[in-house]
Amino acid sequence: MLDQITALKSEALSRLSGVTDAGSLEAWRVEYLGKSGRLGALMGGLKDVPKDQKPAVGAALNEARGTLEAALAERKASVAASPVAEERVDVTEPGRVVSFGPGRRHIITRVIDELVEVFGRMGFDVADGPELEDDGHNFVKLNIPPSHPARDPIDNFYVDPPGSSASPRMLRSQTSTVQIRVMERAVAGGDGRLRGPIKVVAPGRVYRPDTVDATHSFMFHQIEGLYIDRGVTLVDLKSTLLHFARSYFGPEAMVRLRPSFFPFTEPSAEFDMRIRLRPDQPPRWIELGGCGMVHPNVLEGCGIDSEEWTGFAFGFGIERLAMGKYGIPDIRLLFQNDVRFLRQV
Numbered sequence: 001m002l003d004q005i006t007a008l009k010s011e012a013l014s015r016l017s018g019v020t021d022a023g024s025l026e027a028w029r030v031e032y033l034g035k036s037g038r039l040g041a042l043m044g045g046l047k048d049v050p051k052d053q054k055p056a057v058g059a060a061l062n063e064a065r066g067t068l069e070a071a072l073a074e075r076k077a078s079v080a081a082s083p084v085a086e087e088r089v090d091v092t093e094p095g096r097v098v099s100f101g102p103g104r105r106h107i108i109t110r111v112i113d114e115l116v117e118v119f120g121r122m123g124f125d126v127a128d129g130p131e132l133e134d135d136g137h138n139f140v141k142l143n144i145p146p147s148h149p150a151r152d153p154i155d156n157f158y159v160d161p162p163g164s165s166a167s168p169r170m171l172r173s174q175t176s177t178v179q180i181r182v183m184e185r186a187v188a189g190g191d192g193r194l195r196g197p198i199k200v201v202a203p204g205r206v207y208r209p210d211t212v213d214a215t216h217s218f219m220f221h222q223i224e225g226l227y228i229d230r231g232v233t234l235v236d237l238k239s240t241l242l243h244f245a246r247s248y249f250g251p252e253a254m255v256r257l258r259p260s261f262f263p264f265t266e267p268s269a270e271f272d273m274r275i276r277l278r279p280d281q282p283p284r285w286i287e288l289g290g291c292g293m294v295h296p297n298v299l300e301g302c303g304i305d306s307e308e309w310t311g312f313a314f315g316f317g318i319e320r321l322a323m324g325k326y327g328i329p330d331i332r333l334l335f336q337n338d339v340r341f342l343r344q345v
């Protein structure tokens, strides 16, 4: 038995030294070390070995298995390292022709970039905040009282059950949250007072559990504007909106404010713009969004002295603008990511 083991071992090792590819290596492994391989067969014979020889034979079998496994691992490494003809890449081969052409930015991304560019020329920086918010930033700090209908759990995507903590998490329902984030950031550190003006726009996604149809989606985009300085008035708000309208839509654009109510602004207004969305259409009024002078409660809640600083804010939806501008009849087209649509716009 001991002689058989020695013979098998040396045969296996000498065969192994001639193996140069992964396929024969595997065949070798199956023949000698596999489940019904030859070493296994010898091991099966151990039960017939006289009792006094069992320890020695068992040890020799184990030693043989160890040696063969080690030799296999070593061989495997050297086979893998040596170049194999079939796997070589022919770098001189001409590339394949790609039929779909280069990609392009999504229409919403493009409109956001345009808006940021126009507001950027008017001195607005870009700010952002988390989409996973808490109701402190989405409501409380925006002066929206607990009884306000906008806080109804039915109309919001709460992540934590409302009332489960001091400020349960939710997907933000408006980019006005970023106003709070920016003001908090501006007073944080230092002596806890606002040190200079804030002038930002914040584009981003917002979420509301609306039933999806041609004009509604549970996720859409808004852009928020916030300007805080000493002596900012409603005149600055209106002229900013007008200047924006003329820069983005052309010199004939007009702006109209209609008195309205938002908890975080006082006074508040809705604003419309009379614009020619497409060259082939006459100019018409479209309701764009809300605006107003930042409510003193909101400023004070963020640690900003409302006697020293005043500001305006505005916010409007991006899809409406994009759809009007590009003649897109259904909001769902924007988010289905059908390349036949994406390629056209």
Ligand code: DAH
Pocket (backbone or CB within 6 Å): 173, 174, 175, 176, 224, 225, 262, 264, 265, 289, 290, 291, 292, 313, 314, 315, 316
């Ligand atoms: N957040 C409001 C909405 O989603 C829009 C809005 C109104 C934003 C007034 C403002 C504002 O900044 O001052 O309906």
